Amino acid sequence: MAHDEREKYLIRYAGDFAPFVVESAEGSWVTTTEGQRILDFTSGQISSTLGHNHPRIVAAVERSLREVIHLNSWMVSEDVLELARRLAGLLPEPLARSILLNTGSETNEIAFRLAKAYTGKFEMVGVTRSFHGLLAGTNSLTYSMGHKGNGPLMPGSFAIPAPYEYRCPIRHCVNACDKLCLDVGFETVDQSSVGSLAAMVVEPVLSTGGIIPLPDGYLAAAKQKCEERDMLLIVDEAQTGFGRVGSMFAFEQDGVVPDILTVSKTLGGGVPLGATVTSAEIEERCADQGFLHITTHVSDPMPAAAGLAVLDVIAEEELVARAAATGEYLFARLRELQERHEEIGDVRGRGLLVGLELVTDRETKEPASALGAAVTSECLRLGLSMNIVKGDGSQTNCLRMAPPLAVTHEEVDTAVDILDRALTNCKK
Numbered sequence: 001m002a003h004d005e006r007e008k009y010l011i012r013y014a015g016d017f018a019p020f021v022v023e024s025a026e027g028s029w030v031t032t033t034e035g036q037r038i039l040d041f042t043s044g045q046i047s048s049t050l051g052h053n054h055p056r057i058v059a060a061v062e063r064s065l066r067e068v069i070h071l072n073s074w075m076v077s078e079d080v081l082e083l084a085r086r087l088a089g090l091l092p093e094p095l096a097r098s099i100l101l102n103t104g105s106e107t108n109e110i111a112f113r114l115a116k117a118y119t120g121k122f123e124m125v126g127v128t129r130s131f132h133g134l135l136a137g138t139n140s141l142t143y144s145m146g147h148k149g150n151g152p153l154m155p156g157s158f159a160i161p162a163p164y165e166y167r168c169p170i171r172h173c174v175n176a177c178d179k180l181c182l183d184v185g186f187e188t189v190d191q192s193s194v195g196s197l198a199a200m201v202v203e204p205v206l207s208t209g210g211i212i213p214l215p216d217g218y219l220a221a222a223k224q225k226c227e228e229r230d231m232l233l234i235v236d237e238a239q240t241g242f243g244r245v246g247s248m249f250a251f252e253q254d255g256v257v258p259d260i261l262t263v264s265k266t267l268g269g270g271v272p273l274g275a276t277v278t279s280a281e282i283e284e285r286c287a288d289q290g291f292l293h294i295t296t297h298v299s300d301p302m303p304a305a306a307g308l309a310v311l312d313v314i315a316e317e318e319l320v321a322r323a324a325a326t327g328e329y330l331f332a333r334l335r336e337l338q339e340r341h342e343e344i345g346d347v348r349g350r351g352l353l354v355g356l357e358l359v360t361d362r363e364t365k366e367p368a369s370a371l372g373a374a375v376t377s378e379c380l381r382l383g384l385s386m387n388i389v390k391g392d393g394s395q396t397n398c399l400r401m402a403p404p405l406a407v408t409h410e411e412v413d414t415a416v417d418i419l420d421r422a423l424t425n426c427k428k
């Protein structure tokens with residue numbers, strides 16, 4: 001299909017589409033129908049953690065499709081059972097029971113439903129600059145895209161200020177975040193709540209919100225706030241799970257076990273696969289309350305087969321340690337670039353989930369939004385794909401790099417070199 005036909009046949013789900021059509025993808029690269037090779041520092045939608053089209057995923061999917069494509073939801077296959085068993089083995093107690101789903105939005109919708117069934121309450125607390133999905137429930141807890149035109153949010157949806165150290169939302173922290181925003185946020189929630197707080201949901205790195213890692217101790221403090229109010233803590237590791245931040249899961253870095261964990265994107269390595277995982281205790285009480293979640297593809301073996309291949313390759317290729325090491329290298333290279341380009345106000349992130357914030361002036365920190373948009377387009381022209389992340393819904397000065405975990409130092413050098421040239425070209 002010629003790309004001028006896209007607007008004739010597609011709903012413009014991604015806003016503006018890229019100015020090319022993709023033919024194939026392999027490792028860290030995608031190739032367009034015109035033959036241009038583009039270094040993909042987005043891992044697709046932060047999902048192709050093993051690189052595009054890893055042969056082990058292709059083989060697992062092929063094998064699985066030959067055996068069984070689809071099953072009724074009450075029939076369980078060996079791949080589904082094995083993946084649930086493997087997840088329980090990877091996760092700390094008491095996280096032991098999973099439902100396998102397709103997208104991140106679904107995993108969070110189901111987490112909300114479980115929290116409501118378990119607590120008998122309905123109010124949900126999120127964080128500004130969050131992203132948990134764009135379906136009706138999750139959209140109410142997604143504050144990084146704005147809510148224009150979406151009508152009333154789910155009743156009882158609250159947002160507390162994001163712990164954004166570079167631009168403290170409550171103008172309090174000077175150097176390091178002391179998490180006062182969490183206290184202040186919960187005070188406001190307590191004043192507005194009708195006494196039905198069911199859960200808090202949070203990403204360990206507010207990725208779409210500007211690649212803002214939660215400060216040390218934040219998850220532990222959030223868990224305590226939840227316990228004081230008989231709420232559950234839901235941690236959304238759609239992007240951070242399975243090695244991207246240099247540990248298997250990001251919550252491990254804070255020594256906290258969530259009541260409900262959601263994983264997606266990175267679990268399927270590009271194949272639609274997500275999971276909502278909780279404890280036996282929570283699952284049993286929900287079942288007693290009549291909790292059901294019948295959905296068409298919940299028992300399909302193919303995504304689970306892909307997930308098993310992803311877990312095998314992560315272990316065999318030691319991708320968690322590689323992400324930590326290559327992340328440090330990428331970080332160091334970007335810090336060098338920051339020394340040469342005044343416009344790079346901040347470099348932040350964890351592991352291989354790294355962001356740059358562009359400013360017109362390092363003192364005033366005025367967002368360099370026009371430059372962010374121009375640099376991203378120029379990078380693409382020069383052969384590097386990165387994402388602008390929306391921050392508070394309108395921002396275009398935060399750029400995200402999230403390459404496959406097996407990205408090489410040479411590819412990192414190529415990406416940093418392109419970014420360097422793009423910044424120079426756009427400032428002329």
Ligand code: PMP
Pocket residue numbers: 102103104105106108131132133134203207208236237238239264265
């Ligand atoms: N949670 C997080 C942290 C995400 O980044 C996303 C997707 N950007 C989602 C949930 C929603 O996932 P999906 O697009 O697969 O529904």
